Amino acid sequence: MSIYGEVTDMAPTESLPITDLATCCTPITRQPMDSVGADRLARSLKALADPARLRLLSLVASHExxxxxxCDLTEPLGLSQPTVSHHLKVLVDAGYLEREKRGTWAYYSLTPNALSSVSQLISGL
Structure with a gap:
């Protein structure tokens, strides 16, 4: 329980993958969102609210x-490999990207329907 008397069932740094979020939360245009749902959606959107992460999603989606x-994502962003890896981990943890290890490299792809799921939660479509 928080100092404000609200029940908190997740640590502040945890995020619920967007795929799980879509199954537990009602779109905000259908009925008022409760505080737990708002917190979960805000955490998922926070993963997108970074220019480097938005660029990473775009780079992955538009890649062959x-x-x-x-190894193909560090140069276009102009960021170090550890920084890019951190941003990729945030996107994977939030459910926007999937990671597959092949040898010494990790390959990333968009999670099917992740972006449409978050769009539907916001727009209510």
Whole structure:
């Protein structure tokens, strides 16, 4: 329980994958969102609310076969490999990207329907 008397069932840094979020939360245009649902949606949107992460999603989605090796993502962003890996982990943990290890490299692809799921939660479509 928080200091404000609200029940909190997740640590502040945890995020619920968007695929799970879509099954537990009602779109905000259908009925008022409760505080727990709002907190969960805000955490998922926070993963997108970073210019580097938005660029990473775009780079992966527009890459050949809609998947990209981490080795192909550092140069276009102009960020170090550890920084890119951190941003990719946030996107994977939030459910926007999937990670597949192949040898020494990790390949990333968009999670099917993740972006449409978050769009539906916001727009109510």
């Amino acid at each position: 076969d809609s998947e990209a090796c981490v």
